[in-house]
Amino acid sequence: MNTLLEDAQAAGASVGLTADRITLQGGKPLVGRIELKGAKNLVTKAMVASLLGETPSELRSVPEISDVRVVKGLLEVHGVKVSAVGDDTLLLDPANVESAHFEVIDAYAGSSRIPILFCGPLLHRLGEAFIPDLGGCRIGDRPIDFHLESLRRFGAVVDKQPQGIRLTAPNGLKGAKIELAYPSVGATEQVLLTAVRAEGTTELRGAAVEPEIMDLINILQKMGAIISVDTDRVIRIEGVERLEGFKHTALFDRNEAASWAAAALATNGDIFVGGARQSEMLTFLNVFRKVGGAFEIQDDGIRFYHPGGKLKPVIIETDVHPGFMTDWQQPLVVALTKAEGVSIVHETVYEQRFGFTDALVDMGAHIQLHRECLGGAQCRFGQRNFNHSAVIVGPTELHGADVVVPDLRGGFSHLIAALSAEGTSTVSNVGIIARGYENFIEKLRALGADFVLEA
Structure with missing residues (x-):
């Protein structure tokens, strides 16, 4: 370690x-x-989505920015093999996903808030996930309450510890009805990344519908997810048992x-x-x-x-x-x-x-x-x-x-x-x-x- x-x-x-x-x-x-190249607010989330696939994914138009390097490191400490092909393409192979020690996660995460989005995929793959203290730009409160409450609705158990938050799913994750008080992009991404493999149907009301969200939905659909988007900010996700890898050029x-x-x-x-x-x-x-x-x-x-x-x-x-x-x-x-x-x-x-x-x-x-x-x-x-x-x-x-x-x-x-x-x-x-x-x-x-x- x-x-x-x-x-x-x-x-x-x-x-x-x-x-x-x-x-x-x-x-x-x-x-x-x-x-x-690809949008920072899409590429990093697409990299996390690769955890959900049973086969490797290929993500194109990846920018050389530090947030991408942070997510690459977080994926690698969780056992994902990340390989660069040419100047802007990543191959992500999640065949050997494993748990990582909180100190390593914290060291790789730095000031990034991305680790919160690892929770749903890791709960599906491993039955547990860990979130260190989260950083990000100092432009407002940006609480993770939306994330944690949504994960609880899926059946996750949230245990706050001195080093961060440990989540488990002793009975697996189940579809849920969730309504956001504000159309948070991060909370919408959390629900999408969690619901696609949850048992049953999830209904998300008050969802964010930014182009980056829609492109993430495109990626998840390529992987085998069943997702519909209504005009009134309602997203419905029918959980599936298995997802494959994707090939995608980022927005x-x-x-x-x-x-x-x-x-x-x-x-x-x-x-x-x-x-x-x-x-x-x-x-x-x-x-x-x-x-x-x-x-x-x-x-x-x-x-x-x-x-x-x-x-x-x-x-x-x-x-x-x-x-x-x-x-x-x-x-x-x-x-x-x-x-x-x-x-x-x-x-x-x-x-x-x-x-x-x-x-x-x-x-x-x-x-x-x-x-x-x-x-x-x-x-x-x-x-x-x-x-x-x-x-x-x-x-x-x-x-x-x-x-x-x-x-x-x-x-x-x-x-x-x-x-x-x-x-x-x-x-x-x-x-x-x-x-x-x-x-x-x-x-x-x-x-x-x-x-x-x-x-």
Whole structure:
């Protein structure tokens, strides 16, 4: 076990960038082409789904990001053989699934919250699972209560221990009727990964229906699952005794696409995002156009560019799909600092997602945070004293500053701000950005960004 633990710690140390600070010279438009691979929010869940198969799975368009490396390590310590084929394909063979010691799981997991999704598949395969203390970006409460309560409904026994939570299924897992108080993506994934092998039928009400969820359902159906999706956020899963492996090309990363689109707008640039598709980005494209951005839809991607002229203020309210994604608002806020007038962003998904704006204010932006629900209907955070609405007054010229990355999307937003600012900025803790943006340093270089990496 000591060898496994040492390997896990070494793998964790190698995740991300060798440099953790980048100095950027702003004021230069980003121009060029970058290519997307599979979505972070789908690929890692598809890797977990491979545990459910009796035969190997093949997952294509896998990005080289640290979250993928974390899940690869977690699968390997549970006995799954993970092999790379070419630049972006993984073969996952679960023939020898086994239990893993909590210290090894914890060492591999690091700040990732992915281990919670291992529970259903491991309960089916081994009759037990363990969850260490969970991390993730500090953007809100993100409790695992939905997950644990759902697992209990399937018949799992939850035992909280000093090192984490141990789950067992002494009588196997049975189908259940579950209703989510909020359409949580993670909780929906949990139910899907657990219900497909549970005895009987599961009915999930209040489910999330994001494109990544639908692509996970596509994968599970390829494996032999029986899943129907109604228009009223109801998903029904008929449990089956056996699932096979899958062959699947992952959905493109629409969050990364929106981030580069915002970078083009904020820097007066012109970026072609290869692999992006219109259908999954419909809501974002509407807002992008309202702000004053321009785009061209092509068969192999979308060109995003600043057409000249003044940017316009907008009112945005984040929401679950098909609404405006919470992961889209942070990069777009940087562009809104350059819009002429007052923009309002009402965050309804995560209650503490505006922490990244402190750095923008230091760079000269006029942003005020409010506890009230501004610009839209009352949301679940309205009476809880969270600063979940932002008022952005522009246009303002940002200036260089020293910035520390707080979380994944906020960190990329800081890069955009530095690239659009006058002068020199230093952005530290950029390793976090590697969790969800593949080769972002190389992509910045290809787009003509002026920067220096520092250890």
